[in-house]
Amino acid sequence: MDFDLEFWLVIATAITGVIWLLYTLITGKKAEGEEPMLVEYARSFFPVLLAVLFLRSFVAEPFRIPSGSMLPTLEIGDFILVNKFAYGLRLPVLHSKVLEIGDPQRGDVVVFRFPDNPEIDYIKRLIGVPGDVVSWNDKTLTVNGVELNRTLVGDYVRPDQKTPPSIRLKEDLLGVPHDILVTQGRMGPTGSVTVPQGHYFMMGDNRDNSNDGRMWGLVPEANVVGKATLVWMHMNFGGDGFNFSRIGNKMQ
Numbered sequence: 001m002d003f004d005l006e007f008w009l010v011i012a013t014a015i016t017g018v019i020w021l022l023y024t025l026i027t028g029k030k031a032e033g034e035e036p037m038l039v040e041y042a043r044s045f046f047p048v049l050l051a052v053l054f055l056r057s058f059v060a061e062p063f064r065i066p067s068g069s070m071l072p073t074l075e076i077g078d079f080i081l082v083n084k085f086a087y088g089l090r091l092p093v094l095h096s097k098v099l100e101i102g103d104p105q106r107g108d109v110v111v112f113r114f115p116d117n118p119e120i121d122y123i124k125r126l127i128g129v130p131g132d133v134v135s136w137n138d139k140t141l142t143v144n145g146v147e148l149n150r151t152l153v154g155d156y157v158r159p160d161q162k163t164p165p166s167i168r169l170k171e172d173l174l175g176v177p178h179d180i181l182v183t184q185g186r187m188g189p190t191g192s193v194t195v196p197q198g199h200y201f202m203m204g205d206n207r208d209n210s211n212d213g214r215m216w217g218l219v220p221e222a223n224v225v226g227k228a229t230l231v232w233m234h235m236n237f238g239g240d241g242f243n244f245s246r247i248g249n250k251m252q
Contacts, residue, residue: 061082077240
């Protein structure tokens with residue numbers, strides 16, 4: 001259980017709701033003019049807090065991209081919306097799933113709680129689903145015995161994104177095309193994993209500049225937060241500032 005903003009939002013909603021309910025039950029007074037200031041504030045804030053908690057927990061949640069590990073798909077300073085119900089409804093704070101809706105699919109861009117520190121949210125691309133055998137050797141990636149096909153898109157040079165000169169490639173993840181970056185002269189790791197039930201294997205699209213499953217392993221299903229859908233704002237004061245051309249970009 002991580003005691004973050006979600007936790008305090010639950011506490012604030014519960015406290016304001018209880019204050020308003022107890023006052024109404026004990027006194028039977030409903031007229032606004034007759035309420036003490038504490039009750040008036042509770043009555044005013046409770047529906048707002050409840051609506052925010054419901055939307056954040058079960059519908060969508062905003063996240064800001066702090067690093068370049070998902071370049072070129074997501075840039076530093078992108079603000080994205082994450083679909084919280086795509087993979088099932090979970091209780092806030094407890095993260096227990098109460099309703100099955102769907103499962104993460106290979107190629108999805110997924111937000112999850114970092115297995116080594118669940119208080120930190122990570123975002124990566126889902127490469128391996130349960131039952132998949134994933135192997136990586138420097139720039140080569142193989143899924144279930146199939147080496148993923150890649151085609152050259154061109155050079156990628158964005159000084160504001162704090163990444164070395166890279167090559168942009170179109171990768172076909174068994175029918176899910178998306179762009180990735182590789183850095184010439186930088187040797188990548190080597191390894192292999194068979195993804196067990198209830199787990200997922202994640203990698204960043206900026207393959208040679210990503211701290212992902214190749215280093216720290218698998219993501220348990222219970223750590224999945226939701227599916228990244230689109231960019232709703234871009235603000236990077238250390239780079240290109242407000243970039244309105246990023247708004248509306250969907251995950252591919």
